[in-house]
Amino acid sequence: MxxxxxxxxxxxxxxxxxxxxxxxxxxxxxxxxxxxxxxxxxxxxxxxxxxxxxxxxxxxxxxxxxxxxxxxxxxxxxxxxxxxxxxxxxxxxxxxxxxxxxxxxxxxxxxxxxxxxxxxxxxxxxxVIPNFELPAYKDSFEISVPRYAIEDSDVEEALNKIAEQRAEMIDVEGLAEAGLTANYTELRPGEELGKAYQFEIGHSGEKRAAEEFIVGMQVGETKEVEIGGETVSLTLNSLKKKSIAEINDEFARSLGETVKDLADLKEQLRRQISSHWENEEAKARDLKIREYFINALADVEIPANLVEGYTDDMLTSMEQKYNYGLKGKAELRASLRPQALQELKWQLIKERIIDLEALEVKEEELDERIEEMLTGVESSQQESYRRYYQQKEAKNQIRFHYQEDKVMKHLFSYAKITPVDVNREQRLKGEYK
Known part of the structure; x- marks a missing residue:
């Protein structure tokens, strides 16, 4: 030997x-x-x-x-x-x-x-990863999913938003008041040139310290006021208001050659709105399926180091995306931990289903998905997009979402869905999701 x-x-x-x-x-x-x-x-x-x-x-x-x-x-x-x-x-x-x-x-x-x-x-x-049994979902499991009603008021709201976005701004005389857009200059002590600002008076989210002093001023008027313990000189340069066009056939045709008249525009908007809320229904359905399985395994423990590691990854991602500083980091991390726990449970559930049902995404399936994604890209740019999608990180992202789709389609085939009608008022209040 x-x-x-x-x-x-x-x-x-x-x-x-x-x-x-x-x-x-x-x-x-x-x-x-x-x-x-x-x-x-x-x-x-x-x-x-x-x-x-x-x-x-x-x-x-x-x-x-x-x-x-x-x-x-x-x-x-x-x-x-x-x-x-x-x-x-x-x-x-x-x-x-x-x-x-x-x-x-x-x-x-x-x-x-x-x-x-x-x-x-x-x-x-x-x-170790806990050993657990999936619920007997193939015997049918029940979930309630919202069915959003599209109303005429949804279409009217969309029309008004388009008209407002295309509105012209025209100069006006008189006193500054809510609804007008004010352009003014702030001159602070020690400054030779002031700084110009513009905002819509009374618009939520745009409240400024100078707003209470601007209201009632006339164009060209200057006044000295106290802001933040400093004496500031405010000069109102201009006042403008929106001139919104009448919503009629002429307005509709001005939006593009594909629009015949106002009735056609309303129908196109209704289809777009319906498509949007159908997507929201699908998201809600997938979320309900996730919740069903996660809740069924509520007593399953997850190793603490996995939860902490996943929480760290979420925090790092948020810091990079939103440029969070260290302030409030501990509180933010604590708030992310329950979400990390739920995500980990869902990942374990998915992996178990993928193994049991042989739902792994094959390379040829992934290549087909990439080609489908390229159908909406101009032919001159398809090759550069294809090279990008074939890169490891991009391809893994596509694989992840495709895998999620396969699992959801599999589970959806066994789900007994009870639709819950949600009207516009309930939808706006977020009473059912």
Whole structure:
């Protein structure tokens, strides 16, 4: 037998002699007791002992020539513990493999028993993904989903918004009042040139400190007022109001060649509004499906380190997107944690369904999805978009959403849906989502 084959046989024989016992102390914690026969580690320990003794210097003895009995008596426990630390990763990997565990946390050492000439025994705990059963959804599960009613007032509101967006701003005389757009200059102490501002008087979300002083002023008027403890000079430069066109056939045709008249415009808007709320219904349906499964597994524990890690990722993403500072970071993190827990549960549920139903997204499916996405892109730009979508990060994002779609379609086929009619007033109040 060659050396390589003999070494492989020796390694396999050693693995078989290692004893591993597992205790399930909770849904997510496994206690692993490991016992390694002295015969399996004697050679490695001997080499470790000699290396330690070789570098040891004790008065009265030449370096590397200290009697073994003295080394053992004075440094035996340290040598034994150092040996365990140096070889722990190998012992740990072997034990976890034999126990067929997939830890999601670092191991915690609970107990260690080891002396030269005796078996090495240690006990650790690790966290694992919980084992859970999916609800019997194939027997049909019930969810309530909103069915949004589209009313004439929705179309009228959309028409008015278009007209307002296309309104002309015209100069007006008289006093500044709510509904007018004021252009004014603030001149603060020490400034040679003031700063010009413009805002709509009385418009929610645009309340300014100067607004109460602007109201009642005339164009060209200047007054000195106190703002924030400073004397500020305010000059009203202009007042404008919106001139909104009459909504009629002529207005409708001005929006483009595809619009025949006002009736046609209203019909197009109704279709757009209906499409929007149909998408919202689909989102609500998917959310209800998620909630059904997450609630069914409410008692399933999730390893804390996974929740904390996911929360950290969410926080980092929000900081990058919205440029959050450190202020309020702890409070924000605490508010994100419940969402992280729900997201992790849903990911575990999805993975279980994908495995059981063989719903993995295949590469050819992914390529087909990318080609579908390119149909709305101009032919001259399709190749550059294709290269972008084929990049690892972009492709993984497409895969993620496609996988979500496949799972949702699968679950939707078993769902018993009860529509709940939601009128415009309820929709605007957010009474049902």
């Amino acid at each position: 060659g050396k390589a084959k003999f070494a492989g046989f020796e390694e396999e024989n050693r693995r078989n002699s290692v004893k591993v016992e597992i205790q399930e102390t909770s849904q997510i914690v496994r206690q692993v007791e490991v016992s390694i026969p002295w015969a399996d580690i004697a050679k490695d320990f001997g080499a470790h002992f000699q290396k330690y003794a070789k570098d040891l210097h004790i008065p009265g003895f030449r370096k590397g020539h200290v009697p073994r009995s003295i080394v053992q008596r004075q440094f035996g426990k340290k040598i034994q513990f150092d040996f365990f630390q140096d070889h722990f990763n190998k012992f740990y990997v072997e034990a976890i493999k034999q126990a067929m565990l997939e830890p999601v946390s670092e191991p915690k050492l609970l107990e260690l028993s080891f002396e030269e000439g005796s078996d090495l025994n240690f006990t650790i705990t690790v966290e």
